[in-house]
Amino acid sequence: MGSKELASASSRRTFIKSSTLAGGALAAAAFMSKAHAAGGDTIKIGWIGCGSRGAGAAKNALLADKNVKIVAVGDAFQDRLDSHLAALKKDAKVGEKVDCPPERQFVGFDAYKKVIDSDVDVVLLTTPPGFRPEHIRYAIEKGKHVFAEKPVAVDGPGIRTVLAAVEAAKAKKLSIVSGLCWRYDAGTSDLSKYIADGNLGDVHAIQTCYNTQDLWSFPRKDGWSDTEYQMRNWLYYTWLSGDHIVEQNVHNLDRAALFMKGEYPTKITSLGGRQTRTEEQFGHIFDHFATVFEYANGGRVFSYCRQQKGTDSENRDIIFGTKGRAEWGWSESVVTGEKPTTIKNNLSKAYQTEHDVLFESIRKGEPVNNGDYMCKSTLMGIAGRMAAYTGKALTWEQALNSQEDTMPKNLAFGKLEFPPVAKPGFTKFM
Numbered sequence: 001m002g003s004k005e006l007a008s009a010s011s012r013r014t015f016i017k018s019s020t021l022a023g024g025a026l027a028a029a030a031f032m033s034k035a036h037a038a039g040g041d042t043i044k045i046g047w048i049g050c051g052s053r054g055a056g057a058a059k060n061a062l063l064a065d066k067n068v069k070i071v072a073v074g075d076a077f078q079d080r081l082d083s084h085l086a087a088l089k090k091d092a093k094v095g096e097k098v099d100c101p102p103e104r105q106f107v108g109f110d111a112y113k114k115v116i117d118s119d120v121d122v123v124l125l126t127t128p129p130g131f132r133p134e135h136i137r138y139a140i141e142k143g144k145h146v147f148a149e150k151p152v153a154v155d156g157p158g159i160r161t162v163l164a165a166v167e168a169a170k171a172k173k174l175s176i177v178s179g180l181c182w183r184y185d186a187g188t189s190d191l192s193k194y195i196a197d198g199n200l201g202d203v204h205a206i207q208t209c210y211n212t213q214d215l216w217s218f219p220r221k222d223g224w225s226d227t228e229y230q231m232r233n234w235l236y237y238t239w240l241s242g243d244h245i246v247e248q249n250v251h252n253l254d255r256a257a258l259f260m261k262g263e264y265p266t267k268i269t270s271l272g273g274r275q276t277r278t279e280e281q282f283g284h285i286f287d288h289f290a291t292v293f294e295y296a297n298g299g300r301v302f303s304y305c306r307q308q309k310g311t312d313s314e315n316r317d318i319i320f321g322t323k324g325r326a327e328w329g330w331s332e333s334v335v336t337g338e339k340p341t342t343i344k345n346n347l348s349k350a351y352q353t354e355h356d357v358l359f360e361s362i363r364k365g366e367p368v369n370n371g372d373y374m375c376k377s378t379l380m381g382i383a384g385r386m387a388a389y390t391g392k393a394l395t396w397e398q399a400l401n402s403q404e405d406t407m408p409k410n411l412a413f414g415k416l417e418f419p420p421v422a423k424p425g426f427t428k429f430m
């Protein structure tokens with residue numbers, strides 16, 4: 001085994017160990033896929049959502065196994081499909097593994113069904129998250145392994161759809177790997193194990209922040225309907241992104257769940273608003289949130305996230321234990337107190353490892369299912385948003401059972417109402 005394989009095997013082992021701690025252990029090797037056990041036959045990939053992260057995920061998937069091909073692609077928009085598919089085909093490392101003739105390129109709202117029905121083994125789901133629940137549901141119904149980018153839903157009904165699909169995947173012995181990439185980072189995983197082994201004592205609080213600048217937006221072009229305009233600018237609409245507390249901050253909420261040893265909160269209080277990003281081009285989402293998650297054991301997670309131009313950027317977790325504290329940062333974690341240590345992180349490798357794990361699981365017939373934490377960590381963000389929008393404290397069960405279905409009815413390209421900005425104290429919890 002060369003050093004690259006050794007390193008990759010080591011990061012996979014670290015992941016498997018930490019996933020056990022997080023309650024997401026690999027299932028027993030009860031299932032042996034006849035189709036792929038030999039490793040000689042081609043694993044066929046369908047790719048749905050040809051955007052920037054999707055292009056990265058597609059390349060990672062193609063690098064994860066010698067004998068894989070992307071054989072079908074789908075996107076809501078022709079130009080997105082064309083540009084990202086052309087770029088992937090030209091890629092010196094993986095271009096020859098792209099085998100998508102025009103008859104296996106699909107555009108429109110039903111493109112996902114056509115990709116999934118194209119005799120593929122595994123699908124990469126990388127559209128805006130509002131569509132993810134239905135895409136996951138249909139993929140599992142049709143017996144496909146899934147890579148699902150984060151977050152996996154934007155509202156309570158979406159979470160319940162994904163939870164049901166996760167159970168169906170377990171019964172069908174299908175893999176679901178989540179794009180919550182930090183779980184696949186060897187350093188982050190090692191820190192979670194260090195904490196779980198008691199080196200910080202009892203963890204009673206975590207402060208986490210994901211503060212960034214403003215992000216991209218696309219001016220409206222002639223011919224774009226309301227629906228197209230919102231979808232092209234999906235970050236700024238709750239029905240598509242869940243707001244940035246879900247879309248972006250889910251990474252931090254998921255790490256908090258990992259460091260809290262897989263525990264999830266019982267009560268959520270949040271405040272937020274829209275101070276600087278108030279123009280129409282920024283839809284109706286907030287630009288900052290401050291959220292308190294309370295736990296059954298008395299522990300708390302304090303989460304801050306902000307997207308405001310000209311403000312300080314920071315992505316950091318501070319984990320407070322009775323014997324010390326750990327500061328997780330983008331490139332390393334530093335533990336101080338009774339058992340100090342420093343652990344390096346490497347995100348770019350994590351993006352590859354998540355696909356290495358997925359394809360290895362398919363080859364070995366040992367399904368991986370990240371469903372539990374990907375749903376619950378997404379729900380933390382949704383709960384925080386609903387608590388901030390309404391100004392009401394929520395229980396975990398209220399959030400999970402929320403009846404607020406944000407997906408527009410009978411979605412089609414055409415006129416589409418622009419959702420109002422939420423007003424705490426006036427916006428009702430549903």
Ligand SMILES: NC(=O)c1ccc[n+]([C@@H]2O[C@H](COP(=O)([O-])OP(=O)(O)OC[C@H]3O[C@@H](n4cnc5c(N)ncnc54)[C@H](O)[C@@H]3O)[C@@H](O)[C@H]2O)c1
Nearest residue numbers: 049050051052053054075076080126127129131149150179
């Ligand atoms: N894990 C990470 O670090 C990370 C980083 C960036 C983005 N993401 C996630 O990846 C997802 C995609 O983000 P992105 O930055 O690539 O966005 P993007 O806008 O670049 O790409 C999304 C693509 O999906 C297409 N699309 C929209 N609706 C569709 C539908 N109904 N059916 C098929 N295609 C549809 C769009 O046309 C676009 O090409 C999001 O969930 C985002 O949160 C994860």
